[in-house]
Amino acid sequence: MRAAAVQLNSTNDKARNLATAERLVRAAAADGAGLVALPEKWNLLADGEELLAGAEPLDGPTLGAARGWARELGIHLLAGSISERGPEKAFNTSVAIGPGGEDLAVYRKIHMFDVEVGGISYRESDHEEAGTEIVTAPLGETIAGLSVCYDLRFPELYRILAVRGARLITVPSAFTLATGRDHWEALLRARAIENQVFVLAPNQVGEAPPKFSSYGRSAIVDPWGVVLATAPDEECFVAADLDLAAQERVRESLPSLANRRPEVYAWPQLQEAHG
Numbered sequence: 001m002r003a004a005a006v007q008l009n010s011t012n013d014k015a016r017n018l019a020t021a022e023r024l025v026r027a028a029a030a031d032g033a034g035l036v037a038l039p040e041k042w043n044l045l046a047d048g049e050e051l052l053a054g055a056e057p058l059d060g061p062t063l064g065a066a067r068g069w070a071r072e073l074g075i076h077l078l079a080g081s082i083s084e085r086g087p088e089k090a091f092n093t094s095v096a097i098g099p100g101g102e103d104l105a106v107y108r109k110i111h112m113f114d115v116e117v118g119g120i121s122y123r124e125s126d127h128e129e130a131g132t133e134i135v136t137a138p139l140g141e142t143i144a145g146l147s148v149c150y151d152l153r154f155p156e157l158y159r160i161l162a163v164r165g166a167r168l169i170t171v172p173s174a175f176t177l178a179t180g181r182d183h184w185e186a187l188l189r190a191r192a193i194e195n196q197v198f199v200l201a202p203n204q205v206g207e208a209p210p211k212f213s214s215y216g217r218s219a220i221v222d223p224w225g226v227v228l229a230t231a232p233d234e235e236c237f238v239a240a241d242l243d244l245a246a247q248e249r250v251r252e253s254l255p256s257l258a259n260r261r262p263e264v265y266a267w268p269q270l271q272e273a274h275g
Contacts, residue, residue: 001142003035003168004028004239005202007218007231010039010174012046012209014054018065020235028237029073035139036237038066038080039202039218040092040149040174047210048127055085058106063095071101076139080172080202081109081148089129094146094172096137105137107146111154118178120211124150134160142167142244145197149173152187155194162195162257167247169197174204180215185227193225196251198242205233223247 006024010017021042028036043062044054056062062082070077077097084093092109108131112124134157135146145161145168152171161169169191175184184203192199198221205216218231220240228240251257 001035001139001242001244002031002033002239003198003200003220003242004031004033004037004237005200005218005220005229005231006036006038006042006237007203007205007216007235008039008042009206009214009235010042010045010204010208012044012050012054014044014062017043017045018062022065022069024235024237025069025077026073028239029075031237031239033075033239035076035078035200037078037170037172037200037202039204040081040172041083041204042080042172043082045174045204045208045212048123051083052090052127055083055090057085058093058095058103060085066095067097067101067103070097070099074099076104078144078170078172078200083128084108086129089127091131092124092128092148094148094170096139096144096146096170104139105135105146107131107135107148108133109148109151110134110157111150113150117176118213120178134164136161136164136166139168145169147171149175152191155191158191158195158197162197166195166197167244168242169195169199171199171201173201174212175215177213177215180217184215184217185219188219188221189225189227192221192223194256196223196247196254196257198222198247203231205231205235223250
C-alpha cells in the first residue's frame with residue numbers, strides 16, 4: 001500500500017483551503033498513493049466562534065467534495081477532520097472514505113485540547129463536544145485506527161486500536177509549533193513502536209489567524225519506528241510504501257502485542273487525599 005500525507009496551511013478561507021487540498025490530493029494519487037490523508041480542520045482553521053459558524057453536517061459541501069475526489073481517483077481518502085455541526089457545539093470529526101465515495105467510518109475526536117502552551121490558551125471544549133467512540137475503518141484488507149491530533153498523547157487509545165486489529169493509525173493534526181518541536185516526532189514514533197503499526201500523520205503548517213502556528217513536518221512512520229517520510233515546511237504531500245509483510249515480521253520477531261497480559265492490568269483507583 002502506498003500512502004500519502006497532505007500538509008496544508010489552512011486558514012478561514014474555505015474556498016482556498018478546498019482548492020489547495022484538491023490539488024494536492026490529485027497530485028498524491030498521480031504519484032501512486034492508494035490512501036491519501038488530509039490534516040485536522042483542513043477545510044477551515046479558525047477560532048472557536050468561526051469554526052462553530054462554519055461547521056457543516058456530514059452531508060455538507062466539504063465532505064461531498066472529498067467523496068467526489070475519492071470516487072473519481074479511485075482512492076481511499078482520510079478526510080482529515082472538519083468541524084461537524086452538532087446540536088449545540090461542533091464535533092471535530094474525521095471521516096474515512098472508500099474508493100467508491102462511500103463513508104467507511106466516522107470518528108469524533110475524543111480528547112479536547114484544553115491547554116496553555118507557548119503563552120496561548122486553547123479551550124476546544126468551549127465550542128466542541130468530545131466524541132465517545134473508538135473507531136476503526138476497513139481500508140480494503142487493512143484495518144486503520146482513527147485518531148486526531150491531541151489524541152496522540154493518550155497511548156491507551158492507540159493500544160485499543162491495535163488490539164482491535166489496526167495495522168495503520170491515522171493522526172490528522174494541527175499540532176502547534178511550540179509543542180511540535182519537542183514532541184511531534186517522539187510521540188509518533190512511540191505510538192508506532194509500542195503498537196507495531198504504521199502511523200500516517202498529516203499536519204498543518206505555518207500561521208493562521210487569529211493565533212495558530214502549526215509545526216508541519218507531516219510524517220509517515222513504520223512499525224519499527226523508522227520515519228519513512230517527513231514533509232518540508234510548506235504545503236505539499238509526502239508518500240511512502242507501507243510494507244505489510246515487513247510489519248508481520250516485526251510482530252513475529254518481537255511479539256510485544258502477543259506478550260501482553262491484560263488479565264493483570266487494572267486501572268488504579270483515585271484515592272482522596274487526607275490532610
